[in-house]
Amino acid sequence: MDYKNLAELLFPHITKTPEEYEAAFPQRDLPEGAKVTRLGPSPTGFIHLGNLYSAFVDERLAHQSGGTFYLRIEDTDDKRYVEGAVEIIINSLRFFGINFDEGATMEGDMGAYGDYTQSNRGPIYQCFAKGLVAEGKAYPCFLTADEINAIREEQEANKQTPGIYGKYAVSRNLTMEEIEAKLAEGIPYVIRLKSDGDMSLPEDQIRRVQVEDAIRGRLDFPANDQDTVILKATGIPTYHFAHVVDDHLMRTTHVVRGAEWLPSLPIHVELFEKLGWELPIYCHTAQLMKMDEETGNKRKLSKRHDPELSLDYYRNLGYHPAAVREYLLTILNSNFEEWRMANPDADIDEFQFTTEKMSTGGALFDLNKLNDISKDVLLKLSAAELFDFLKGWADEFKPELAHLFEDRKYLEKILDIGRHEAKPRKDHIYAQQMVENISYFFDDMFKMEDEFPAETAEDLPAILKAYLDSYDHADDQSGWFEKIRQITETMGYAVKPKDFKKNPDQFKGHVGHVSTAIRVALMGRQQSPDVWEIQQILGEERTRERISKFL
RNA sequence: GGCUCCAUGGUCAAGCGGUCAAGACACCGCCCUUUCACGGCGGUAACCCGGGUUCGAUUCCCGGUGGAGUCACCA
Numbered sequence: 001m002d003y004k005n006l007a008e009l010l011f012p013h014i015t016k017t018p019e020e021y022e023a024a025f026p027q028r029d030l031p032e033g034a035k036v037t038r039l040g041p042s043p044t045g046f047i048h049l050g051n052l053y054s055a056f057v058d059e060r061l062a063h064q065s066g067g068t069f070y071l072r073i074e075d076t077d078d079k080r081y082v083e084g085a086v087e088i089i090i091n092s093l094r095f096f097g098i099n100f101d102e103g104a105t106m107e108g109d110m111g112a113y114g115d116y117t118q119s120n121r122g123p124i125y126q127c128f129a130k131g132l133v134a135e136g137k138a139y140p141c142f143l144t145a146d147e148i149n150a151i152r153e154e155q156e157a158n159k160q161t162p163g164i165y166g167k168y169a170v171s172r173n174l175t176m177e178e179i180e181a182k183l184a185e186g187i188p189y190v191i192r193l194k195s196d197g198d199m200s201l202p203e204d205q206i207r208r209v210q211v212e213d214a215i216r217g218r219l220d221f222p223a224n225d226q227d228t229v230i231l232k233a234t235g236i237p238t239y240h241f242a243h244v245v246d247d248h249l250m251r252t253t254h255v256v257r258g259a260e261w262l263p264s265l266p267i268h269v270e271l272f273e274k275l276g277w278e279l280p281i282y283c284h285t286a287q288l289m290k291m292d293e294e295t296g297n298k299r300k301l302s303k304r305h306d307p308e309l310s311l312d313y314y315r316n317l318g319y320h321p322a323a324v325r326e327y328l329l330t331i332l333n334s335n336f337e338e339w340r341m342a343n344p345d346a347d348i349d350e351f352q353f354t355t356e357k358m359s360t361g362g363a364l365f366d367l368n369k370l371n372d373i374s375k376d377v378l379l380k381l382s383a384a385e386l387f388d389f390l391k392g393w394a395d396e397f398k399p400e401l402a403h404l405f406e407d408r409k410y411l412e413k414i415l416d417i418g419r420h421e422a423k424p425r426k427d428h429i430y431a432q433q434m435v436e437n438i439s440y441f442f443d444d445m446f447k448m449e450d451e452f453p454a455e456t457a458e459d460l461p462a463i464l465k466a467y468l469d470s471y472d473h474a475d476d477q478s479g480w481f482e483k484i485r486q487i488t489e490t491m492g493y494a495v496k497p498k499d500f501k502k503n504p505d506q507f508k509g510h511v512g513h514v515s516t517a518i519r520v521a522l523m524g525r526q527q528s529p530d531v532w533e534i535q536q537i538l539g540e541e542r543t544r545e546r547i548s549k550f551l
Numbered sequence: 552g553g554c555u556c557c558a559u560g561g562u563c564a565a566g567c568g569g570u571c572a573a574g575a576c577a578c579c580g581c582c583c584u585u586u587c588a589c590g591g592c593g594g595u596a597a598c599c600c601g602g603g604u605u606c607g608a609u610u611c612c613c614g615g616u617g618g619a620g621u622c623a624c625c626a
Contacts, residue, residue: 040626041626042625042626074626076625076626077624077625077626141624145624148623148624156552159552159553160553161552161553161554161622162553162622163622163623188624190624199553199554216556216557219555219556220555221554221555222554222555226622229623229624231624232624233624234624236624238623238624238625238626239625239626240626242626243626258620259555259556259557259619259620260620260621260626261620261621261626262555262556262620262621263554263555263556263620263621263622264621264622265555266554284556286556286557287619287620289619299618299619299620330563330564330575331563331564334563334564334565335565337563337564337574337575338565338574338575341574341575359563359564360556360557361556361557361558361619362556362557362618362619362620363562363563363564364562364563365562366562366563366576366577368562368576368577369562369563369575369576369577371576372575372576372577373576375588375589418588418589421589422589422590423588423589423590423591424588424589424590425587425588425589426588426589427587427588427589453586481585484585485585488585497584497585510585511585512584512585512586513585513586514585515585515586516585516586518585519585519586519587525586525587526586526587527586527587527588528586528587528588529586529587529588530585530586531585531586
């Protein structure tokens, strides 16, 4: 068989040589140790938590080392390209603080290693596929879907590994004449890798491949023996081939991807070998898991079943991007939390991220933990930043809340309650929850959510009347509370809760009950920050109004 | 089923041959306190099993078991 002729027969339109591409995309001129990483999402426009998780690793690795992080659009499948997908991807990631140095952008490619959209790189893949064919390392395969199914059924019946390999790779043996004939007939075909692997050998003779994974350490598995498709009938490459060609030509140094790619690593290794290229450093990340309610077991998060996988889930609820970022980093690097405790105010980018500190097992997504982290993140924001964040969220998801933002000073004061004490309040977790928390500051959202305390039931009107009568908006906090004490005492309640606890028969209740009655009248709920502070923000008129309603 | 990965409390996790087996979240109790939140103190709770190697294994090796992933002209 004259492979050179075969290559020309198959790819007459490919005139460039692999060498030309090699020369066109030379080694990058980067400082020692600089890492080149990439994110390769499908253009469905759906960026999920897993993408974000992976993107963080890519971004940190590249930017921490003075390297390059680029965006490559992996659209080699037939799935429809969602309009504006690139924009969605870039914006989603930017929202979480991740920016690309190079790659696909809304205005087209940026960078010297493009094209960054795989569907535009057809000739490049075909050129290298042609090279492989010319060297007898790949071949055209004319098997139809039905024939492949028949082979699979036979293999399954014989309990053999399914696939096209060894003796099942019948197209390997086609003569030039047969190929020419099929071509002339217009029979569709794919290009398959001609694998050297042979699993039918005795076990100790099966070749094994070792790869040093930056996260997982030494990986060891049997060499690939599958004649994997590298070019589909359409001339478009499969992921495997596109990955190898692109990451080589784009001079990627570190390939960060999910553990679901581990099983196909031997294919990639063989491809790199056959092409005569150096292997990039692989970083196979752990998968984000979720507790399956039906089975009670951990399982990979799936976009079909798990809404919390969608980034929109967090944006809809109004989690602050910095909180999500902070949380992701705690599950990404086991020493991050420790570092954060030692450096509470440091910029998150000062943390030295390492692949060695990444865990290999799948982590369960923990909303509790996110909430806890979120409280601390939001505490560090100024009232103005909180306002802007909340407004940005409402503008996008809750336009009906626009009126909350009409009086900036007012809302800022509300959001800032109790945040500057020695032991600051941590009331804010995410936007939606914040709005619910502060709803009573707005008359149209005020609701009676809680009951008045039972202890004050009889005296309620009297208590509120006395409160209203003695109310002086100009009182300072201690002056204000002194008056509550007086009311408490004259109404037959204990001024000190301890006295009430000791002698419950002697009092109707204690100062806490009286305060709670006032709180409920004012806020419609039994729990809130300091009443005096709230009144100062509410203003005298509305304070009096709300109390009066119960008289 | 083959191959691969993984295995410390409910969750996330330190540990890398000798520890009373850290810490965080959650939970419970107490304290602080006019409620809640915050904060402080304390508590419940873990090395999957069986063999080796070793004076000594959570840690190293082997074998199970369990879980996960993957076996496409999808990525």
